[in-house]
Amino acid sequence: GAVVSQHPSWVICKSGTSVKIECRSLDFQATTMFWYRQFPKQSLMLMATSNEGSKATYEQGVEKDKFLINHASLTLSTLTVTSAHPEDSSFYICSARFGGNTGELFFGEGSRLTVL
């Protein structure tokens, strides 16, 4: 099946720094990617929809200035957590749909962010 890859798989940073997470569709083009956040023992919460060549669409309650999303190409979307704080520590997961609107959604392995 199609492959979505995230990098890094885990990252530790100091409070106040910014961290960038990459999401790549390795063998298909994705005009739309999705970013989720997963807290321990909890479900995945959709943060935003990343659209290639245009601004991301954020879900209610998600700070767009805090979580910057760039979808510069058909195979790459990036999530930058700006001025990270310990409460931003979480598991971030991206996904991309393969094969049109009814195609299967493929997920990356996830990126675990720990802010000290």
Add this chain to the structure above:
Amino acid sequence: AQSVTQPDIHITVSEGASLELRCNYSYGATPYLFWYVQSPGQGLQLLLKYFSGDTLVQGIKGFEAEFKRSQSSFNLRKPSVHWSDAAEYFCAVELTGGGNKLTFGTGTQLKVEL
């Protein structure tokens, strides 16, 4: 607001025993329905999905799920569990015409005893 409920946070079954994971949703209309599995260090993998038609759907790894409109449920079943099935299972729904956005349940952690 739309919601997905997985009542069981943890389930433990013996290897070889049957399994049923529950999922209920709250929507005005029938959404698209999915079950995903998440193993440690791996991304979510689609087990099966329901869009329309036959309400009993077959998936990978021997899993099946049945859509029951009257109960707003989409329970996942497997007749004989293998130790490798131990993982976190998520039910998810997508509103038709909802921009491909999924709403996930809180997940059920499955433990398999040998």
